Amino acid sequence: MWTEVFPAFFLDPRSSLLNPMISLSHVFKRYPGGRQALNDIGFTIETGELAFITGHSGAGKSTLLKLLVGIERPTSGSIIVNGQNVGTLQARAVPFLRRKFGLIFQDHKLLFDRSAFGNVALPLEISGYGAKDGARRVRAALDKVGLLKYEKAMPITLSGGEQQRLCIARAIVHRPAILLADEPTGNLDADYATEIGELFRSFNQVGVTVIVATHDQALLTQLKPRVIALRNGALAEAA
Amino acid sequence: MKTWLAQHGRCFGTTFVKLARTPLGSVFNIIVIGIALSLPVGLYVVIDNLQAASGQLSAEPQISAYMALDASRAETAQIENRLKQSPRVQRFRLVPRDQALQELKQSSGLADVIDSLPQNPLPDAFVISAKNNTPQALEALRDEIAQWPRVVHAQLDAAWARRLDATLRFGRLVVLILGGLLALALVAVTFNTIRLQVLTQRDEVEVIKLIGATDAFIRRPFLYYGALQGAAGGIVAWLIVSGGIWVVNHNLGELSHVYASLFQLKQLTPGDAGALLLLPLALGWFGAWLSVGRHLSLIEP
Numbered sequence: 001m002w003t004e005v006f007p008a009f010f011l012d013p014r015s016s017l018l019n020p021m022i023s024l025s026h027v028f029k030r031y032p033g034g035r036q037a038l039n040d041i042g043f044t045i046e047t048g049e050l051a052f053i054t055g056h057s058g059a060g061k062s063t064l065l066k067l068l069v070g071i072e073r074p075t076s077g078s079i080i081v082n083g084q085n086v087g088t089l090q091a092r093a094v095p096f097l098r099r100k101f102g103l104i105f106q107d108h109k110l111l112f113d114r115s116a117f118g119n120v121a122l123p124l125e126i127s128g129y130g131a132k133d134g135a136r137r138v139r140a141a142l143d144k145v146g147l148l149k150y151e152k153a154m155p156i157t158l159s160g161g162e163q164q165r166l167c168i169a170r171a172i173v174h175r176p177a178i179l180l181a182d183e184p185t186g187n188l189d190a191d192y193a194t195e196i197g198e199l200f201r202s203f204n205q206v207g208v209t210v211i212v213a214t215h216d217q218a219l220l221t222q223l224k225p226r227v228i229a230l231r232n233g234a235l236a237e238a239a
Numbered sequence: 240m241k242t243w244l245a246q247h248g249r250c251f252g253t254t255f256v257k258l259a260r261t262p263l264g265s266v267f268n269i270i271v272i273g274i275a276l277s278l279p280v281g282l283y284v285v286i287d288n289l290q291a292a293s294g295q296l297s298a299e300p301q302i303s304a305y306m307a308l309d310a311s312r313a314e315t316a317q318i319e320n321r322l323k324q325s326p327r328v329q330r331f332r333l334v335p336r337d338q339a340l341q342e343l344k345q346s347s348g349l350a351d352v353i354d355s356l357p358q359n360p361l362p363d364a365f366v367i368s369a370k371n372n373t374p375q376a377l378e379a380l381r382d383e384i385a386q387w388p389r390v391v392h393a394q395l396d397a398a399w400a401r402r403l404d405a406t407l408r409f410g411r412l413v414v415l416i417l418g419g420l421l422a423l424a425l426v427a428v429t430f431n432t433i434r435l436q437v438l439t440q441r442d443e444v445e446v447i448k449l450i451g452a453t454d455a456f457i458r459r460p461f462l463y464y465g466a467l468q469g470a471a472g473g474i475v476a477w478l479i480v481s482g483g484i485w486v487v488n489h490n491l492g493e494l495s496h497v498y499a500s501l502f503q504l505k506q507l508t509p510g511d512a513g514a515l516l517l518l519p520l521a522l523g524w525f526g527a528w529l530s531v532g533r534h535l536s537l538i539e540p
Contacts (some may be wrong), residue, residue, distance in 0.1 A: 071539070099451035109446045126452045128246055
């Protein structure tokens with residue numbers, strides 16, 4: 001079932017195991033006003049890796065994620081995602097960079113004026129999928145996170161854990177090469193958090209590169225990922 | 240191409256749903272646009288019809304020349320001869336004073352009053368058409384005839400027609416200015432509507448930007464909304480003007496019956512109706528484009 005949802009990754013000629021999926025070198029980020037958010041960051045995440053970015057709030061986790069998807073630009077240094085230099089990307093190319101990611105947010109960012117199905121279908125609509133093929137994919141994604149029976153429900157009627165899983169379904173429906181989660185378990189009970197952790201593990205097992213920014217210790221002991229720790233905008237240790 | 244069409248089709252559908260979901264607000268906006276558009280269009284119809292009517296009334300300007308009241312038959316015949324020989328006169332018609340009195344009696348219903356007059360107050364008159372109908376040539380001819388012996392007065396009948404023509408031309412200018420201003424108003428109304436929409440859908444815009452929507456994709460529903468609203472306003476304007484013409488014609492029926500002349504306002508042609516649909520559509524699109532470009536750039540995730 002799950003390999004059926006993700007063959008695009010294996011077919012993408014650029015995602016070879018020889019090339020790193022993400023590679024940062026000497027990345028600095030200073031916000032207007034002078035605050036130094038990131039200080040000489042450099043690391044590589046291989047294709048198919050499961051990596052956690054940890055650190056206290058203010059350590060630079062959010063800034064790092066924003067740089068990866070082109071919300072912010074680095075002050076200097078290079079960020080290569082899947083062979084593309086994000087730092088020098090033209091504004092009109094940014095949407096296409098973002099389609100390589102599946103984004104999972106702490107606050108879900110669901111649209112409350114449409115059903116669960118409509119939310120998950122959004123990335124496919126954006127990239128111009130046919131309605132028929134799209135519907136099949138949407139149901140596969142909903143099934144993967146265990147929400148198929150709620151496809152007609154409005155997001156507001158779902159529990160916090162269900163909303164987070166709906167957000168995950170939306171992130172995987174277009175079969176991205178990289179799953180990027182920002183504090184995915186921040187608002188959840190331990191049981192729900194474990195469920196989410198298992199989902200990440202299963203995605204990673206079929207070859208998706210999974211990057212999670214979190215300070216959830218339980219999730220760390222559950223998944224035993226590679227850890228990239230940040231402290232005050234610099235790398236604390238590279239495991 | 241197929242996905243492009245599908246995306247546009249879906250977008251058109253959801254825009255329609257969006258319009259229908261807030262019926263009251265949409266309807267009032269559309270009515271405002273419709274009324275604003277119907278003003279210059281209605282004025283245009285009135286002026287267009289008046290112009291057509293004035294064309295029927297005086298196809299060509301004429302000079303009327305009046306003899307002195309005590310001019311003799313011979314003197315009148317002399318002027319008649321001169322007119323025959325003049326190279327500048329196309330044709331002319333003599334209205335003898337007796338005949339003029341008879342006509343006045345018949346047409347005015349003042350027979351009793353006229354009968355009671357001690358003598359005929361009307362002079363012999365000539366109605367003259369010139370070969371050259373430019374205003375300068377006509378005035379020169381009039382001045383010449385006025386100096387002929389026993390001609391008391393010569394006047395150019397086209398003066399009032401020219402005045403009407405100038406007034407109508409002024410009216411057209413007013414229509415143009417009014418139309419321009421109200422087109423601007425349409426753009427402004429759309430601008431504001433779209434601004435509010437972008438702001439209320441801020442979260443949605445932010446999310447779809449985050450998951451990889453291009454600016455064109457985000458802009459599209461707003462552009463459709465503006466265009467659709469403009470076109471609907473155009474349809475309302477068409478209904479208002481057509482209904483107005485129908486009502487006026489209905490009532491003009493009695494009026495023109497009394498005056499024994501058939502004056503009816505013409506309905507808008509299909510070409511006019513098409514312009515009334517497409518122009519507001521384009522203006523609505525333009526207003527939305529301005530607004531969306533301005534306000535989307537303010538929303539960055």
